[in-house]
Amino acid sequence: MTRSVRYSSNGDLDRLEIVDGTLLEVGPGQVKVDVRAAGLNPVDWKILSGGMGEVSGSAGIGADFSGVVAEVGEGVSDFKPGDLVFGGLPHRSIAEQLLIEDPENRLDLIPRGLGLDAAGGLYIAGRTAVAGIRAIAPQDGETVYVSGASGGVGIIAAQLAVNLGARVIGSASDANLGLLASLGIEPIAYGDGLAERLRAGAPEGIHAAFSTQGTEGIEELLALGVPAERIDSIGAGPQVADTHGVHIDGEAHARREDLAWLGKAIAYGHVHLPVARVFAFDEVQEAYRFLQTQHPAGKVVLRIAATPLSAAQRGHLNG
Numbered sequence: 001m002t003r004s005v006r007y008s009s010n011g012d013l014d015r016l017e018i019v020d021g022t023l024l025e026v027g028p029g030q031v032k033v034d035v036r037a038a039g040l041n042p043v044d045w046k047i048l049s050g051g052m053g054e055v056s057g058s059a060g061i062g063a064d065f066s067g068v069v070a071e072v073g074e075g076v077s078d079f080k081p082g083d084l085v086f087g088g089l090p091h092r093s094i095a096e097q098l099l100i101e102d103p104e105n106r107l108d109l110i111p112r113g114l115g116l117d118a119a120g121g122l123y124i125a126g127r128t129a130v131a132g133i134r135a136i137a138p139q140d141g142e143t144v145y146v147s148g149a150s151g152g153v154g155i156i157a158a159q160l161a162v163n164l165g166a167r168v169i170g171s172a173s174d175a176n177l178g179l180l181a182s183l184g185i186e187p188i189a190y191g192d193g194l195a196e197r198l199r200a201g202a203p204e205g206i207h208a209a210f211s212t213q214g215t216e217g218i219e220e221l222l223a224l225g226v227p228a229e230r231i232d233s234i235g236a237g238p239q240v241a242d243t244h245g246v247h248i249d250g251e252a253h254a255r256r257e258d259l260a261w262l263g264k265a266i267a268y269g270h271v272h273l274p275v276a277r278v279f280a281f282d283e284v285q286e287a288y289r290f291l292q293t294q295h296p297a298g299k300v301v302l303r304i305a306a307t308p309l310s311a312a313q314r315g316h317l318n319g
């Protein structure tokens with residue numbers, strides 16, 4: 001038997017249940033992965049709640065994962081059993097096993113030095129950050145603002161902008177301001193008076209911004225004089241492209257190669273991705289509640305028990 005997390009009616013996190021299924025059989029061109037870590041994202045509970053359409057039948061949850069190739073089907077030459085892999089399979093990654101039907105589009109080898117937890121939490125947040133920063137193209141010496149810079153997406157986006165030579169101001173709760181400063185991001189507390197603090201902190205103006213906030217946040221940035229064509233919004237819904245003329249480049253705008261590129265940047269130490277907390281597979285509801293309520297810096301990941309790794313696999317992950 002193999003277990004996965006599923007739900008069959010929209011609602012709160014208590015709809016999630018762990019169900020037993022039969023072991024997956026690998027067909028031609030397919031790869032079976034024993035999942036080791038699965039990252040959680042806010043979009044998961046937006047889908048679960050019904051905010052993005054009603055569920056029909058039984059549905060899975062989660063997109064990000066990392067794991068070990070268990071078996072490959074006829075004709076697969078890019079992967080072999082024992083390979084350490086990561087990727088994304090929307091609406092079903094929180095499971096002990098995954099059957100990847102198009103491994104050439106969904107799987108990458110984990111680069112040496114990138115741990116299973118970080119690799120398993122990278123797909124949505126990482127691809128979104130790369131696509132969004134590409135859209136606003138920070139230049140050397142520019143001032144860039146990143147809202148929610150302690151979150152899964154923002155912490156990557158802010159560091160990418162720093163690496164491009166920008167002066168980056170990032171917002172977070174008080175608890176996470178020190179972490180941002182340690183990463184070369186100028187921290188600023190969100191909440192009442194943010195616009196005044198930004199005006200005081202960047203009297204010469206803000207050239208570009210990456211926003212994880214709603215429409216009000218976009219309007220605040222425009223009022224501060226950030227040009228619409230230099231704002232990327234991932235949190236306000238697609239309508240802001242028409243109503244406010246900003247970019248809405250997010251996960252769907254990422255390129256196939258972005259995830260592997262970012263994985264290497266993290267493994268080589270150019271980008272730091274904190275894993276806020278790791279939960280066990282059985283703790284899936286608690287893990288989502290923690291992500292919803294505790295404002296952790298970085299990613300929240302479920303670790304899924306599987307057969308132990310070999311010494312060579314452990315050595316690869318540890319760099």
Ligand SMILES: NC(=O)c1ccc[n+]([C@@H]2O[C@H](COP(=O)([O-])OP(=O)(O)OC[C@H]3O[C@@H](n4cnc5c(N)ncnc54)[C@H](OP(=O)(O)O)[C@@H]3O)[C@@H](O)[C@H]2O)c1
Binds near residue numbers: 191295296
């Ligand atoms: N369009 C896309 O393709 C796409 C892809 C991924 C995510 N998203 C969306 O982007 C948003 C962020 O995702 P994520 O994965 O980074 O979430 P996350 O890990 O939960 O991070 C949320 C961030 O928002 C900050 N925050 C919390 N309350 C805030 C407030 N009142 N004002 C300003 N900032 C506040 C948090 O700071 P503290 O933790 O320090 O409190 C944290 O930095 C979510 O709405 C998500 O659905 C969109």
